[in-house]
Amino acid sequence: MTGIEYDDFLDREYDPDSTDLVCTFTIDPAEDMSMEAAASRVASESSNGTWAALHVDEDELTHLGAVACGIDGDEITVAYPAELFEAGSMPQILSCIAGNIMGMKAVDAIRLEDCEWPGSITSGFPGPQFGTSVAREKLDAGDRPILATVPKPKVGLSTDAHVRVGEEAWRGGVDLLKDDENLTDQEFNPFEDRLAESLAARDRVEEDVGERKDYLVNVTAETNEMVERVDLVAEHGGGFVMVDIITCGWSAVQSVRDRCEKHGLAIHAHRAMHAAFDRMDHHGVSMRVIAQIARLCGVDHIHTGTAGLGKLANEDTPGINDWLHGDCHGLDPVLPVASGGLHPGVVDRLIDALGTDICIQAGGGIHGHPDGTHAGAKALRQATDASLEGVPLEEYAQDHAELRTALQKWGSETPR
């Protein structure tokens, strides 16, 4: 009989191989706990161990145990055998690497910082259907950032008012109209009415301005209802859906991705509630890992922060956009969305920081323009054009009235 104990989950000589899922955690061990003791407990509890020494026949043991194989300051590395995981199930993977260990007494805090995903796991997921190619495949953004807006107030507008604001913004120069994260199917603005009338307005604008536009309608709901709403988007001729990926959960994201494959719809991932996991730098799950998971599950765009230029402490993980674009066993790159307190006066520094392969979303920074939504959209487009041409915004504003007014109102900073 073999006793499995915590020490069996610690081996600092182990060198992970290409089939392992390798996770990096920062941990704060409990008062009476060494880093080694805490690391072995993290590896045990997140794979196939528990607190009591177990008695199993060696030949029954399928070596599903994780190995804490690296300790460097407050950072530990844990390698997980691929056989521990169910192919294609993000919930099961997270129940291992971000499950019980988040609450175990052996650590006062623990944060999942990064994952290195083996091909044996990534091959079980679809990845993005379009990713950054939406700019050219579904829109006419070419090499400039895609511009988006969300009507404000975030909820409460009637369908007619919502569509009117959307049409103004599209005519002013944004590519995408986006629902806000808490606008779904409410009496004041029912889902299918808003969908149908917004897409009809989109078609009118495309016809008039000769540039492709589209609508990120928020399909967030119970999973079966979401799948039905994805079908409705396809029936009405939409090109995208928006999903609040954290609040609806990863299984639902996987179901929506599967349905969007059938209809050729791109997925815009809003991350409302992410800050419950990633805001504290000493506990939870980093936005980098959330973005990795979202990419595996197959979103095409995801909000990843504003390089500190916006209103939200939105955890601009250093290099996160590199990861979203970086190679991961052939997964398509995901389009980073910068949003939250943005307005024309910060676009130049935003592009300097994040590049042009991004989506810039501005709500208040368009609809709060002194001359209204149409002018606000024009000002955002003008600021983008100026930045791509390398012309200082103030100089470009001399003969672009809408940008000039925006800069007079907001300058180059964002109020919190």
Ligand SMILES: O=C(COP(=O)(O)O)[C@H](O)[C@H](O)COP(=O)(O)O
């Ligand atoms: O509605 C907005 C921004 O509106 P506004 O442009 O008026 O600030 C988005 O929900 C936030 O950007 C989400 O934050 P994040 O992008 O960090 O997930």
Ligand SMILES: [Mg+2]
């Ligand atoms: Mg919002």
